[in-house]
Amino acid sequence: MYSELLSRIITTQDAALLKQEIEALQNSAYKTKKDAFKVTLNTQVRKWVADAIEAELTQEISPEKYLLGLLDELKKNASVQIGIAFEPSRQNIEKIHDWLFRELGVPVLLDVTYDPTVIAGTKIAYNGKYYDFSLGKQLSPTIESVAKKMLTTYA
Amino acid sequence: MHDYNYYLEKSGEIGYVDQVVKSIVYAHGLPTIRPGEMVMFETGQIGYILGINKESVEILLLSPTAVVVGTKLTRTLSGLKIKVDEKYLGKTISSLDFEKDLFVLDEDPDARAVDKTVMAFSQRQKITDPLETGVSLVDLIVPLGKGQRELIIGDRKTGKSQFLLQTVKAQAKRDYICVYALIAKPLLEIQRVKDYFKTEGLDKNSVIVASHSIDRPGLVFLTPYVAMTIAEYFRDQGKDVLLILDDLTTHARYYREVMLLAKRFPGRSSYPGDIFYVHARLIERAGKFTKGSITCLPVAQSVLSDLSGYIQSNLMSMTDGHILFDNDLFDQGRRPAINPFLSVTRVGGQTQTPLVKEVSRSLRTLLVSFEKVKQFKHFQTELSEATRNIFDLGSRIVTFMDQLPSVIVPVPINIVLYAGLQAALWQSSSMEDMKQEMSIVIELYHKNEAYQKMITSLVAETKKLDDLIAKVNSDENILLKHLQANRVAKPTEPEPTPAPAATQTQNPETQQPAQPVPVDQKIVPKADKPVGKS
Numbered sequence: 270m271y272s273e274l275l276s277r278i279i280t281t282q283d284a285a286l287l288k289q290e291i292e293a294l295q296n297s298a299y300k301t302k303k304d305a306f307k308v309t310l311n312t313q314v315r316k317w318v319a320d321a322i323e324a325e326l327t328q329e330i331s332p333e334k335y336l337l338g339l340l341d342e343l344k345k346n347a348s349v350q351i352g353i354a355f356e357p358s359r360q361n362i363e364k365i366h367d368w369l370f371r372e373l374g375v376p377v378l379l380d381v382t383y384d385p386t387v388i389a390g391t392k393i394a395y396n397g398k399y400y401d402f403s404l405g406k407q408l409s410p411t412i413e414s415v416a417k418k419m420l421t422t423y424a
Numbered sequence: 425m426h427d428y429n430y431y432l433e434k435s436g437e438i439g440y441v442d443q444v445v446k447s448i449v450y451a452h453g454l455p456t457i458r459p460g461e462m463v464m465f466e467t468g469q470i471g472y473i474l475g476i477n478k479e480s481v482e483i484l485l486l487s488p489t490a491v492v493v494g495t496k497l498t499r500t501l502s503g504l505k506i507k508v509d510e511k512y513l514g515k516t517i518s519s520l521d522f523e524k525d526l527f528v529l530d531e532d533p534d535a536r537a538v539d540k541t542v543m544a545f546s547q548r549q550k551i552t553d554p555l556e557t558g559v560s561l562v563d564l565i566v567p568l569g570k571g572q573r574e575l576i577i578g579d580r581k582t583g584k585s586q587f588l589l590q591t592v593k594a595q596a597k598r599d600y601i602c603v604y605a606l607i608a609k610p611l612l613e614i615q616r617v618k619d620y621f622k623t624e625g626l627d628k629n630s631v632i633v634a635s636h637s638i639d640r641p642g643l644v645f646l647t648p649y650v651a652m653t654i655a656e657y658f659r660d661q662g663k664d665v666l667l668i669l670d671d672l673t674t675h676a677r678y679y680r681e682v683m684l685l686a687k688r689f690p691g692r693s694s695y696p697g698d699i700f701y702v703h704a705r706l707i708e709r710a711g712k713f714t715k716g717s718i719t720c721l722p723v724a725q726s727v728l729s730d731l732s733g734y735i736q737s738n739l740m741s742m743t744d745g746h747i748l749f750d751n752d753l754f755d756q757g758r759r760p761a762i763n764p765f766l767s768v769t770r771v772g773g774q775t776q777t778p779l780v781k782e783v784s785r786s787l788r789t790l791l792v793s794f795e796k797v798k799q800f801k802h803f804q805t806e807l808s809e810a811t812r813n814i815f816d817l818g819s820r821i822v823t824f825m826d827q828l829p830s831v832i833v834p835v836p837i838n839i840v841l842y843a844g845l846q847a848a849l850w851q852s853s854s855m856e857d858m859k860q861e862m863s864i865v866i867e868l869y870h871k872n873e874a875y876q877k878m879i880t881s882l883v884a885e886t887k888k889l890d891d892l893i894a895k896v897n898s899d900e901n902i903l904l905k906h907l908q909a910n911r912v913a914k915p916t917e918p919e920p921t922p923a924p925a926a927t928q929t930q931n932p933e934t935q936q937p938a939q940p941v942p943v944d945q946k947i948v949p950k951a952d953k954p955v956g957k958s
Binding site: 398 | 432436439455498
């Protein structure tokens with residue numbers, strides 16, 4: 270269960286959006302209107318998410334239990350923060366996610382930020398550990414000395 | 425202090441703020457963080473690790489600006505340390521300076537941990553030297569020793585702070601280092617203490633550590649620890665330090681606030697279970713050591729003179745006695761309003777010389793007798809002569825003990841004045857005249873070095889109170905000569921009616937013409953009222 274849905278959730282933004290949708294569906298349980306759940310599913314949830322949920326709800330499980338289970342599964346995903354010097358396309362992100370999933374062996378959510386100081390390479394934070402593999406870090410002593418030299422020469 | 429990126433690079437660990445509850449921040453990440461470590465947020469604030477849970481760390485925010493959920497933070501790999509040096513003498517370190525100048529987050533051999541374990545027993549020494557407060561009642565009846573921890577307890581507005589300032593004044597003039605911690609005080613009060621230090625010229629060897637009542641509870645909580653660390657710095661240089669913690673009941677209230685926010689289980693009066701440990705581990709850092717000493721005077725505020733409060737009784741049990749400021753005595757006009765019967769000093773007695781001990785014992789006995797006969801005072805003439813004498817001497821002793829906050833009375837002159845009282849020197853003087861004459865003698869003691877030397881050697885050479893009384897009564901005594909000289913200098917007054925016989929023989933010398941006194945030794949009373957005749 271949930272694998273179909275979770276396979277398409279690869280970033281923290283995706284997860285946050287899905288959580289919002291789950292919350293809307295959970296709230297519908299307290300509405301007195303007839304078919305409130307279905308109405309919410311069709312109006313406040315993205316089409317592919319609604320389809321995936323509907324497909325899985327055909328099995329014998331109540332919507333409340335299903336949604337709670339989905340939230341629990343989402344919480345299990347560790348987040349990996351990545352700082353890169355370009356704005357990645359969806360394809361790039363998927364590629365990075367697949368590689369990380371293969372290497373780490375656990376489901377992860379990517380939190381990609383655009384950081385021009387990286388220049389090339391990346392900054393990664395995972396499980397509280399921080400690694401700086403950026404070219405910016407390598408070049409910073411050189412840049413600092415050049416800037417100093419320029420200031421002393423021309424300023 | 426470096427920036428966030430420096431510490432992030434150094435530690436290689438990152439965390440994210442999940443929740444902010446007033447000054448408590450919950451964050452996840454930082455896998456190898458330790459309790460007591462400092463963290464830095466990407467927005468520049470600093471925090472102190474209070475506790476570690478399975479999924480999050482609890483951080484006590486120390487910076488005045490708030491952090492928001494999602495903010496990154498990193499370890500600094502450093503505990504809470506401060507760097508102290510001589511330059512802090514004469515300064516007021518406010519809580520804003522803690523973050524800017526005082527806290528050290530880097531490797532520095534001179535930095536000192538704010539929260540450290542107490543010094544080992546082998547490095548401690550027996551308290552043998554007295555610490556003069558300049559307050560007659562304390563120095564004679566509830567004496568303090570160098571390295572003692574004495575609780576100052578009393579209701580608000582009963583003169584505790586005034587007594588503390590008097591003590592600082594008495595000690596700062598003896599080259600003691602005085603560290604005054606003002607915990608969560610209003611700005612006005614901090615300014616008042618600052619002004620006092622400045623006007624009295626005490627700032628050259630004193631430090632004020634102050635936190636305001638509007639500061640972050642974390643900073644208020646750290647104030648006494650910072651003050652103690654500064655005191656330890658000077659102690660390690662072999663100096664004697666007087667540390668005042670004003671006051672620990674407020675400190676406990678702020679700690680309670682922090683701990684309740686951190687969801688710690690509340691105990692008695694909602695204080696956390698470790699409140700005793702929090703104070704004991706602080707006060708235990710004071711004492712007399714092989715090198716230097718820290719005399720600690722923590723203050724506790726009581727409510728309606730109730731000494732059985734949780735924090736008050738905790739503090740009583742971890743100090744070497746207490747000085748009680750009594751609301752009733754204050755209302756009766758006694759200054760300082762110290763209750764000598766309910767005040768305790770556990771180690772002060774061992775610092776006294778045999779003569780001072782005898783004076784102390786005699787004073788206590790007299791005061792007890794006076795308290796007993798006080799209830800019969802309305803019988804007046806029907807009282808026996810002995811009772812009347814006790815009442816008269818007791819009243820004079822109470823007047824003798826009454827002291828203005830600006831007056832410092834050193835122990836030797838205290839003893840001589842007491843001997844004078846016992847010798848019935850002021851038997852026929854009115855209370856006002858007696859007090860004025862005593863003030864003249866005290867002023868003379870402060871101003872005239874020869875006189876000071878004479879009194880000090882007189883007290884040092886005398887072993888028994890009776891001998892001192894005899895000497896004070898004798899013709900050669902300068903105390904008497906000066907009194908006579910001042911009395912003679914006044915316009916002639918009608919002969920006073922003979923007073924009832926005192927317990928001691930009245931001094932016949934007072935009736936004789938005075939010896940001439942050198943001009944530089946003459947003291948002219950400030951008041952317009954003439955000094956009374958004997």
